[in-house]
Amino acid sequence: MSDVRTRVDFKVGQQSNIDAEIVSFHGLKTDKEHVAVIFKNADKMQAVPLVRMHSECLTGDVFHSSRCDCGEQLEETINLMGESGGIILYLRQEGRGIGLYNKIDAYRLQSQGMNTYEANNHLGFDDDLRDFTEAAQMLNALGITQVRLVTNNPKKISELSEYGINIIEVVNTSAHIKDGNKNYLKAKVCHGNHLLTV
Numbered sequence: 001m002s003d004v005r006t007r008v009d010f011k012v013g014q015q016s017n018i019d020a021e022i023v024s025f026h027g028l029k030t031d032k033e034h035v036a037v038i039f040k041n042a043d044k045m046q047a048v049p050l051v052r053m054h055s056e057c058l059t060g061d062v063f064h065s066s067r068c069d070c071g072e073q074l075e076e077t078i079n080l081m082g083e084s085g086g087i088i089l090y091l092r093q094e095g096r097g098i099g100l101y102n103k104i105d106a107y108r109l110q111s112q113g114m115n116t117y118e119a120n121n122h123l124g125f126d127d128d129l130r131d132f133t134e135a136a137q138m139l140n141a142l143g144i145t146q147v148r149l150v151t152n153n154p155k156k157i158s159e160l161s162e163y164g165i166n167i168i169e170v171v172n173t174s175a176h177i178k179d180g181n182k183n184y185l186k187a188k189v190c191h192g193n194h195l196l197t198v
């Protein structure tokens, strides 16, 4: 059983004016320090909250790297939930679960022509090592059994359902195309079956 450890208010977004709460947990499956960010627009929050499972991407989220679309997806979600309420589960599984250093190694291979999946495979990893069990544990600890899931990724939809969360709607994020990430997004669509038009 997992439960909530600490909940504390903070303000988020580029103007730091969106009321939210950050939540830590006891008893998650691994010792990774996953957090939930709950957007407090409670008056507008529908009975079934918007939820996004966002896997940590230091290069994209913090440095707005041109190689992926993670930072833009996170910002889009913050803006959406700032308006409509919702929950971001920020999961500390960098590089689709291979870790930051391995991801940087994979970037070197991508610079030599491999796509994101080929590069991870070349390093000895499967396409996607992420595990969304803990996301379900976090939702359980928050008392949430039904969600409107913000994603383009069919793997997230099937896994979260498998772990007992009822997904009543899938809300797609936009295509954030930049000079440096076209091949990355194409690989996500062709190889990862992401619901995205590039």
Ligand SMILES: [Zn+2]
Pocket (backbone or CB within 6 Å): 057, 059, 060, 061, 068, 069, 070, 071
């Ligand atoms: Zn990224």
